[in-house]
Amino acid sequence: MSVNDVVYRKSRQRQKIYDLIKDMQNHPTAIWIYNSLKEEIPSLSLGTVYRNLNILLEQGLIHKVSFDGNCDRFDARIESHHHLICEKCGAVDDIFLPRVSDIYKDALKDKKFKITHHRMDFFGICEKCAKK
Amino acid sequence: MSVNDVVYRKSRQRQKIYDLIKDMQNHPTAIWIYNSLKEEIPSLSLGTVYRNLNILLEQGLIHKVSFDGNCDRFDARIESHHHLICEKCGAVDDIFLPRVSDIYKDALKDKKFKITHHRMDFFGICEKCAKK
């Protein structure tokens, strides 16, 4: 462990925040997490939510995704996956597309750019919104 | 033309903003555009830049892209393309990957989601930053 690493003690708040994100499928926002836990932990502060989200990010336990114009959303799914974003209601669903790297390896072989990861989002209308 | 449609008059400011975005390859931010045009139009206001960016978006003349944690960037390239984002210096480069839709058409054929467009961003280290 390097000198710069911080040892995080456990806290009820952080545990609850993580559990909530892990249980949700719809990539909650900070304010949504705050409102959801407010009932169980009335003293909870929005700043605490943000601080703990950053700690969880740093620990690699969650991911952050932000879509144009909206606030950040958080996700406890660590495996590589992609998103379906409804442009009507803002709902975010996950999809898994295997072998995405195949398509870019070829196209990028003459570019001098070292790719560490990628992100692929699909925008459109979800089933629910299409119905009404 | 529907009653709700607005007729846009031409304005020097909006034209300059659009020209600037079109000439740049590096997806400028609102504040960068503002600073760049300030010399030519000293009276320019940052609010005017934002308002006109939104009008240009509405007209479909530019696109908006925002990468995690940073401010929005704008792009006058309307054709479908993808991004290479350097995680060190924040530079954004374009790449064109043909036939991306092939990989998801198959994976999504049982999902009831109507895709209108997609976005694919690659993160990593650019040539310049790799050198130093």
Added chain:
DNA sequence: TTGATAACAGTAATGATTATTAAATATTTT
């Protein structure tokens, strides 16, 4: 040319996020 209204500059307001601080809580040491 003129009347209607979009666009302007300037500024205030908003919304999301981060920083600060004193008090509460968790770990380590005695």
Added chain:
DNA sequence: AAAATATTTAATAATCATTACTGTTATCAA
């Protein structure tokens, strides 16, 4: 187990990007 030490918390203030408001100016059709 109690004291010492370090971290987390809640509350609040600060910051940054973006949008809304206000009074003035510019555009354009009649």
